[in-house]
Amino acid sequence: MKKKLRILIIEDSEADAEILLRQIGRSGYEPVSARVETKEAMQAALASREWDIIIADYSLPRFGAEGALETLKESGLDLPFILVSGTVGEEKAVRMMKAGADDYLLKDHLERLCPAIEREIGEFLNRQERRKAEEELRRNRNQLAVLSEASGILGSSLDYTTTINRAIQAAIPKICDLCLVHLVNESGTFRRLATAHSDPKQAVNYGEWLDQQGYSKALRTGEVEILSEIHDSELLKIGVGSSLSVPLMARNRTLGSLTLMMAESGRCLGPSDLWVAQEFASRTASAIDNALLYDEAQRAINVRDEFLMIASHELKTPITSLKMQLQLTRRGIHPESGAVPPANQLFKTIDTSLVQVDRLTKLIEDMLDASRMQSGKLSFELGPVNLGGVIEEVLGRFSSELASAKSQVEIEAQPDIIGYWDKARIEQVFINLISNAIKYAPGSSLKVSASRDDVQAKVIVRDTGPGISKEKQKNVFERFGRGTLDHNIVGLGLGLYICRQIVEAHGGTIGVYSNEGEGAAFIIELPLAVDESHVTRGISFNEKADLDR
Amino acid sequence: MKKLILIVEDDLDILDSAKLFLEMEGFEVAEAHNGQEAMDFLKESPTRPSLILLDLMMPIKDGFDFRNEQLDSPFASIPVVVMTAEGRWSERKDQLKAEATVKKPFDLDRLIEVVRQVS
Numbered sequence: 001m002k003k004k005l006r007i008l009i010i011e012d013s014e015a016d017a018e019i020l021l022r023q024i025g026r027s028g029y030e031p032v033s034a035r036v037e038t039k040e041a042m043q044a045a046l047a048s049r050e051w052d053i054i055i056a057d058y059s060l061p062r063f064g065a066e067g068a069l070e071t072l073k074e075s076g077l078d079l080p081f082i083l084v085s086g087t088v089g090e091e092k093a094v095r096m097m098k099a100g101a102d103d104y105l106l107k108d109h110l111e112r113l114c115p116a117i118e119r120e121i122g123e124f125l126n127r128q129e130r131r132k133a134e135e136e137l138r139r140n141r142n143q144l145a146v147l148s149e150a151s152g153i154l155g156s157s158l159d160y161t162t163t164i165n166r167a168i169q170a171a172i173p174k175i176c177d178l179c180l181v182h183l184v185n186e187s188g189t190f191r192r193l194a195t196a197h198s199d200p201k202q203a204v205n206y207g208e209w210l211d212q213q214g215y216s217k218a219l220r221t222g223e224v225e226i227l228s229e230i231h232d233s234e235l236l237k238i239g240v241g242s243s244l245s246v247p248l249m250a251r252n253r254t255l256g257s258l259t260l261m262m263a264e265s266g267r268c269l270g271p272s273d274l275w276v277a278q279e280f281a282s283r284t285a286s287a288i289d290n291a292l293l294y295d296e297a298q299r300a301i302n303v304r305d306e307f308l309m310i311a312s313h314e315l316k317t318p319i320t321s322l323k324m325q326l327q328l329t330r331r332g333i334h335p336e337s338g339a340v341p342p343a344n345q346l347f348k349t350i351d352t353s354l355v356q357v358d359r360l361t362k363l364i365e366d367m368l369d370a371s372r373m374q375s376g377k378l379s380f381e382l383g384p385v386n387l388g389g390v391i392e393e394v395l396g397r398f399s400s401e402l403a404s405a406k407s408q409v410e411i412e413a414q415p416d417i418i419g420y421w422d423k424a425r426i427e428q429v430f431i432n433l434i435s436n437a438i439k440y441a442p443g444s445s446l447k448v449s450a451s452r453d454d455v456q457a458k459v460i461v462r463d464t465g466p467g468i469s470k471e472k473q474k475n476v477f478e479r480f481g482r483g484t485l486d487h488n489i490v491g492l493g494l495g496l497y498i499c500r501q502i503v504e505a506h507g508g509t510i511g512v513y514s515n516e517g518e519g520a521a522f523i524i525e526l527p528l529a530v531d532e533s534h535v536t537r538g539i540s541f542n543e544k545a546d547l548d549r
Numbered sequence: 550m551k552k553l554i555l556i557v558e559d560d561l562d563i564l565d566s567a568k569l570f571l572e573m574e575g576f577e578v579a580e581a582h583n584g585q586e587a588m589d590f591l592k593e594s595p596t597r598p599s600l601i602l603l604d605l606m607m608p609i610k611d612g613f614d615f616r617n618e619q620l621d622s623p624f625a626s627i628p629v630v631v632m633t634a635e636g637r638w639s640e641r642k643d644q645l646k647a648e649a650t651v652k653k654p655f656d657l658d659r660l661i662e663v664v665r666q667v668s
Contacts, residue, residue, distance in 0.1 A: 311633070312634065313635060318562075320560075320634070320653040320655060321562035323654060323655065324567065328566060328573075328657070331573075352562055352565075
C-alpha cells in the first residue's frame, strides 16, 4: 500500500512540479500536494493544513527558495526543506544549507529525490521525538519542583488555610494557569478555601465565577475528573480550556478537592498530569488532616485539663470535710488531762468521716471505671437479676438524701422482670440516675417505672426538675458531658457516661427526653439476655457472678 | 455581743463542721447553701454579718455572681474571705476583691486566724 506524503511545492512551473510528483509516485509514495509560487500563497498553505515536507525550486519570478526558507522560519514550523533546482551553483547551495535547508539536488538527478525525502523525514521525526522527550523532561522537572516547593510550604505551619493558599501559588504557571482548593464543611456543604492565578485579581474573579457554576465531580463524589477539552460554553467564555480535579483524601475520608485549570496559556491538561495532581492533593490533604488531628488532640488535652481541675475540686470537697472532722476531734482531745470529746460527738464525727471516705471512694471508682471503659478493660459478671428489686434497693439507699431534698418518689414496676445482667453494674446505673435527680432536680417528683416485653426490659426515670436544654442533651452521655463550663453544677460529669457504657455493654440503649423547664426522662432499654457476641470495646463477660465483688 | 459570720457553702458536711468550729470559737454563725440564699439572708437579716466566708462553686448562684451582686448592693462593705479548692487562690482573691482566701482542705488554725483578722 502506498504511503501518503503531503508535499508543499514551491515552484512556478506546473510541468516541473508534475515531474517531481511522478518521481515521488514511482518510489512508493502517494503524494498529496499543493504548488505555490508566492510568499503569501505559501503562508496560506502552511496555515491551512499539515505538511510532511517542502520542496522548493531555487528561483521563481516573484519568490525563491531563500524567501521560502525564510517564510518557513517565520511560521515557526519545523519541516524538512529540500531545494531542487536546475541552476543553483555549489556556492548558493551551500549558503542555502547553512541557512537551514536540509538537502539540495539537481533536477536532472531526481532519482535521488526519494532517498533524500526519506532521510529528511526520518531526521525530522527523530528531531520531533527528541523535542518531545526534552519537553517531557522539562515538564517532569517543573512538576517535581512544584511538589517540592509545595511540600515545604505545607509542612511549615498548622495554619493550613495560609499554607495551602501559598502552596498552590507555586503551581502557577508551571503546571497550570489556575488552581483551586475546595473543602467539605462539617455540615456537608462546600466552600472554596484557596484560589491561585498569576494575577491575584483574576484569581478572585475566577474563584467567584466558578463558585456560581457548581462544584467538580471530585468534590461531590470523591472521583477524579479530567476534562482535557472543555465544551461547557460558560467555562469557555471565561477562557478555561481544560481542567483536572482530584479529591483530597485522608483516612478514607473526602476532605475536599484540588482543581487545576488551563486558561490563557492554551495548554491542555490530560491523563499525564494526573500523577502530579494526585501527589499535590495527597500532600494538601495530609496538611489539612494533620491540622485537624492536632486540633482534636488539643481539644482532648483541654478537656482533660478541665476534667483534672474539676476532679481536683470534687475530690477536695470530701477531703476538706474529713480534715475538718479530724481537726475538730483533735482539738477536743487534751492528752494532759485525758479529756476527750463526748462519745455521741465522737460517734457523729466518725460517721461523717466515713461518709466522706465513701464519697471519695465513689469518686475515685467512677474515675477508674471511666478510664477502664475508655480503654476497653472493664469486665462484667452476668447472672439473673430482678430489676424491680434493684430499683427498690437503690431507692432505699437514697431514702435519707431523697427526704433531705424533699423529693417525692413513686415506683411503678411490673413484677418479676428478670434479666441476665451484671447486678452491680445495673445498680450503678440506677445509683447514678437517682443521684443525678437529687443533685439536679432537688425537691421535684421522681417517678421510676419498669416494664418488659418478650425481648427487653424498659425503665424510665423521670423527674419534674429544670430539664436539660437541647444543646446539652447532645453530649450529656459523653465523658465530662455535664457541660464543663457550667460551674453552677458540681460533679465529675462521668455519671451518665458510665451509665451509657454499662447499658450499651449489655446490648441496650439509654436516652434522654427533656424540654427545659419540664423535667427530664431517662429511658433505658435492656435486652433480657445479653448476646455473648456483643462484646463492645473489649469489654468481657463472665458467666459466674462473683459474690465477693 | 458575738460577731456574726455568714458561711456560704453548698456542701452540708463542710458547712456543719465550719459552723460548729466557729461557734466553738465564740462567733455566731448563719448559713446559706448558695449565692441566692446568701443574698436573701443579707436582705432579711436584722444583724449585718461582720464577715462572709464564701465558697465559689455552688449551684443556683455561684460565688462569683454573688460577689458581683454584693459589690453593687448596700452590703458591699461586708468583707469577704473566699474558700476555694482551686489552685488559683491569689488570682481569685484579686478577681473577687476579697480580703483573703482560705484553701480547701482548711487548716482550722489558719481559718480562725483569718476570720479574727478580717471580721
